[in-house]
Amino acid sequence: MKKLLEIASIGLMVVGAALLFERPAYAYADPGTGLLAIQAVGSALVATGWYLRKKIYSLLHRGGATGRQSDELSATKEDEGASSL
């Protein structure tokens, strides 16, 4: 079970990272190395939540759930994903 969770987490992070790509930074104010990395990790997590939200919404929508119910569910998931970073 633990192994399964680990694989699922890595899979979700890969999904998040796949939604993003990289470009060089051109900043006037120093963006900071560590703080920029925090943004990158945070972006991947939020992207994962955003992807799941869309997927869950489309699944529930197909299954006949009301838009409001699916919104509530997906918003909860997304907040869980984003709260750690």
Next chain:
Amino acid sequence: MSRETEKAWDAGLLEDDSGESALEPTFRDPAGHLYLTETHALRRVQPAAVEETLAFLKSPLRASLEDSGELIASRIAEPGAHACMVAGELWLEHPRIDPISYPWEWTTGQWRAAAELTLRIARKATDAGWALKDATPLNIVFAGARPVLVDVLSLERRDPQSSVWLAYGQFVRTFLLPLAAQRFLRWPLQATFFSRDGYEPRDLFEALSLLQRLHPDLLDVVTLATLFEGSGGSKTRKLPVARDPELATHILHKRIDRLGKQIRRAARSGVASRWSGYQQAASHYRPADTEEKQRFVQNVQERCRPSCVLDIGANTGTYSLMAAEAGAQVVALDSDSGAVEALWRSAAEQGRNVTAMVANIARPTSAAGWRNREQLSLLDRLMGKFDLVLMLAVIHHLVLREQVPLGLIGGLCAKLTRRWLVLEWVPPADPMYQEWLRGREDLYGSLSEEDLRHAFAPFFHVLERRVLGNQRVLLLFERNERGEAGREADGQAGGA
């Protein structure tokens, strides 16, 4: 300034060594420089930034931010309107907010208000297709009690796919970490005077305990940021970019919202205040004395009708608010941040024009920045700008705690006020005077109102005098016509 002159100035070849204390044009932002005149703040826009600036000026975002009072008003200066302008260049004209306070003179609440304004503007900009490229408290000025973003060139068009807020690091260093350092480490906000770009995550990491490093509010911006620092080196930094613009906007919203929560939690801790309950707890004041004092100050307001008032030792602002209510622009100083916090909150709630600062007139804030010309000293910002100066129950602090002779205090007051001074004399028999006397009766035990009047005579004469029931004396002084000669005597006239 011509292009050649500017290049030479940039290279440090032209330096004004007149020794006068004056602000230099700002120089860090490659998009433009800010110049101050008596009446305006002028922004010279560099050619490379002209198109972007004009686009912003035409944008609905600019109109909405100006309407809400969140952004300083701007207009394109007429050619030749100011002596420093150069034909053919884009210059913006802003109203001058004067005097201003600097972040190291703000209370926790003011820091929070400035941070929340920055985040609010960053979020609105994101929605409108713009980005705030600069997020530092130095770009926020308090117009009275209300924070305003004054750097119009901070806004630039946003890459719709960019999921990174480039000013995030600057916001964390200059807003969040000082507040977090105050909450978790008791580092005073006033210490930010020494660090233009705020604190690095490592500064806090090294000072925090192991448990504190794992605190949810510090885990990302301090602990992980410090751990990630080692891996970046000096390589070109890469930014994550979203394939879907909707996702990019969503990520930016989440980031800004999280920062808002972190700021609110970091600003939750108050600082210990000795004086903020003073008005309520003052046992040496009977209600009748308080009423009499308030009536005296009220009468002075009606008689003198000052347009600018300086309240030194303002405490929680009873008299500052009274002056502001009568229509004056007020600057209120006190060295107790808890008292200034209460003052600022009252002024903000009542919409009064009071600029509240944590500052000690006996140890005024120094000038700061490059060649001490990026930020003015407190006295340079205050000298000669007020019609009326209030020094209520402050004189014994200056004499007994700061050990400043009465003549020097009179000399300073004559430089601060253009005309009137209201001073509350606290006699040696007063309990508060006795509290600070501390066995120095020989030096200060026999100081009298006569000594005060004698020491102030080169600068002021007395217009009105009122003795309160508790034997404190309220004096309305007017500056002598021979003020200049009197000021020369500053340093020689020592009352105590």
